[in-house]
Amino acid sequence: MSTPPTHTTDVELLExxxxxxxxxxxxxxxxxxxxAVVDAVATVEGVDPISLExxxxxxxxDALDRLVGHTRSNGDVRVTFAFAGYEVEIEIGSAGRIRLEPRDR
Incomplete structure (x- = not known):
């Protein structure tokens, strides 16, 4: 019997x-x-977050957390980077959204 993935945030798949x-x-x-990024990728992949790189x-x-923390009170921001085979885009405005796009497509 396999152990279900352990997520530490409450990410929700929107689409x-x-x-x-x-x-x-x-x-x-x-x-x-x-x-949230690690949990988002783990959710999409159906794996435990600890198994990801x-x-x-x-x-x-640290810089990403500071940037987004600062942005919450000062406006919108969009950050993009590669992680675990995905192009990850974090968009912060009135809500936090993470878009994942496979890099090999």
């Missing part, structure tokens, strides 16, 4: 295009965006 492999997820702006190998996680 998924199986043909293109893209997905859009939302997350609570109170959560750290770095943790470390996010800090792809992006400066």
């Amino acid at each position: 998924r295009d199986a043909d293109e492999g893209t997905a859009v997820l939302s997350y609570d702006l109170a959560d750290r965006p770095t943790v 470390p996010l800090h190998d792809a992006v400066d996680t």
Whole structure:
């Protein structure tokens, strides 16, 4: 019997295009965006977040958390980077959204 994935944030799958492999997820702006990204990829892949490569190998996680934390009170921002085979786009406005697009398509 396999253990279900352990997620530490409450990401919600909003839309998924199986043909293109893209997905859009939302997350609570109170959560750290770095943790939400890992949970979003794990949700789409159906794996435990701990099984993914470390996010800090792809992006400066402290800088990303600071940028998004600062933005919550000062306006909209969009950040894009590669992680775990996806082009990850974090969009912060009135809500947190993460768009995942496979890099090999």
